[in-house]
Structures are given as structure tokens and as C-alpha cells.
Amino acid sequence: MPAVLRAALFLVVAACMPAGAVERTIFLTFDDGPLNGTANVLYVLEAEQVPAAMFMVGQHVLASPERGALLKRVKSLPLLTLGNHSFSHANNRYERFYADTEAVVADMLKANTVLGLSAPPPIPARLPGRDVFRLRYMSRDDFGLSLEEAQREQVDFEFVAASGFHLYGWDFEWVHDDSGKPVQSVERLIDEIGHLFAAGRTVGKNKLILLMHDEMFQDVFQGKEKLTALVAGLRGKGYVFGHIADYDTKTSP
Numbered sequence: 740m741p742a743v744l745r746a747a748l749f750l751v752v753a754a755c756m757p758a759g760a761v762e763r764t765i766f767l768t769f770d771d772g773p774l775n776g777t778a779n780v781l782y783v784l785e786a787e788q789v790p791a792a793m794f795m796v797g798q799h800v801l802a803s804p805e806r807g808a809l810l811k812r813v814k815s816l817p818l819l820t821l822g823n824h825s826f827s828h829a830n831n832r833y834e835r836f837y838a839d840t841e842a843v844v845a846d847m848l849k850a851n852t853v854l855g856l857s858a859p860p861p862i863p864a865r866l867p868g869r870d871v872f873r874l875r876y877m878s879r880d881d882f883g884l885s886l887e888e889a890q891r892e893q894v895d896f897e898f899v900a901a902s903g904f905h906l907y908g909w910d911f912e913w914v915h916d917d918s919g920k921p922v923q924s925v926e927r928l929i930d931e932i933g934h935l936f937a938a939g940r941t942v943g944k945n946k947l948i949l950l951m952h953d954e955m956f957q958d959v960f961q962g963k964e965k966l967t968a969l970v971a972g973l974r975g976k977g978y979v980f981g982h983i984a985d986y987d988t989k990t991s992p
């Protein structure tokens with residue numbers, strides 16, 4: 740091919756490509772607060788000016804005045820979205836909890852009262868122990884459940900959603916051990932996120948909801964340092980951080 744043609748072809752191809760790489764958005768979510776670790780999470784999010792969703796547990800708010808003050812702090816920070824993560828956290832006995840649909844709905848509504856989540860519905864929420872989506876444009880059950888469990892609990896998911904909640908699951912978890920200590924290193928986590936995007940294995944295209952737990956960020960686990968390193972590392976890869984309310988868009992597959 741003559742050089743001039745090759746150059747023209749290059750220009751045509753370049754014009755058809757987007758200006759930059761595809762924008763990939765990460766939605767940071769923190770569950771189970773207020774707990775030890777929550778103050779460090781808030782410190783880093785504010786210092787780095789990163790949006791995030793805090794899915795909080797009603798009975799943890801009532802545990803002490805300090806915990807109640809952390810809830811107030813979340814509500815005072817415009818970058819943060821307060822979400823409902825139930826009142827009781829199912830007392831960590833999930834099968835038993837989801838066997839009583841009315842009690843599940845009542846538990847979620849009780850948490851609304853404690854968290855001061857009144858209006859307007861739908862309230863952003865995450866069910867305890869269940870990776871379930873019930874959004875305007877996206878609905879998905881928990882792939883970790885057996886078919887039997889999923890069928891049995893579907894009624895819970897539908898009733899909670901119908902009671903004024905948007906349910907957010909997650910794509911990926913920064914796992915912690917029984918003591919709350921993060922399992923993956925920051926570098927490993929960023930690598931894993933890169934692989935998920937590259938393989939197209941996120942629930943929504945080019946967006947990823949990352950699940951973390953407040954207790955992972957206690958001083959004893961170098962919480963501030965690790966979360967700061969995560970934010971910097973993800974920014975370094977060109978990801979942007981999104982507000983959870985912008986997750987549910989019509990373009991979702």
C-alpha cells in the first residue's frame with residue numbers, strides 16, 4: 740500500500756476510535772458500619788474526595804453515642820450516600836432470616852427509622868449476606884445461592900424492593916478474614932479488578948461495584964494507609980469513581 744494511502748487509512752481509523760480509552764467506573768461500597776474502622780474510611784474518602792456508599796446497620800448505630808456520631812458524619816458529607824443494610828444484619832443467620840418475608844421487610848424498615856432514611860424512596864440498600872440487585876434497569880439474584888435457596892428467597896427480594904428499596908449487590912469483594920484483616924494486598928486487588936474488566940465479567944458494562952467492610956480499615960490493619968493506596972492505585976489505572984445513584988443506567992446490559 741502506498742505510504743500516502745496508509746497515512747489516510749490511519750487517519751480514518753483514528754477518527755473512528757474514541758479519544759481515550761473506555762471510561763471505567765468503580766463504585767466503592769462499605770458495609771456493616773458504623774464500626775471500628777468507619778472513622779478511618781471517612782477520613783480517607785474526605786481527604787481524597789472520593790464518592791462512596793456506606794451501607795449501615797441499624798443496631799450498630801445504637802451501640803454507642805460514638806457510633807451514632809459516625810452516622811451523623813456520613814450524612815454530613817455530600818460525597819457519600821447512606822444506604823440501608825438492615826437493622827439486625829440477620830444476626831448473621833441468613834437462611835433463618837430469609838425464611839420470614841414479613842420480618843425481613845420489617846427489619847429493613849426499622850433500619851430506615853434508625854438511620855433517618857425517610858424520603859424519597861427508593862432507598863439505596865443492600866441485603867445482609869445476599870448479593871442481589873433490584874434496580875430500575877437491572878435485576879439479578881445471588882449466584883452464590885443454590886437454585887432452591889434462590890427460589891425460596893426470591894419472594895423476600897421482591898417484597899423488600901416493592902417496599903421502597905433499590906437493592907445493590909456487588910461485583911467483587913476485598914475479602915477479610917475472621918479478625919477483619921484484609922486478605923488481598925492492594926496490588927493484588929487492583930490486578931484482580933483489571934482482570935474482571937478485561938474479561939467483561941462485571942454485572943454492568945465498564946462499571947464495577949467493590950464491596951468492602953468498615954472493620955477492615957481499623958488502625959491495627961493500617962486501614963488509612965491501605966485505603967489511600969487503593970484509591971491512588973485505581974486512579975493511576977485511569978478508573979473514575981462514581982456515585983452509587985449513577986450506577987443504574989438504561990445502557991446496562
Ligand SMILES: [Zn+2]
Nearest residue numbers: 770771867868
Ligand atoms: Zn453485611
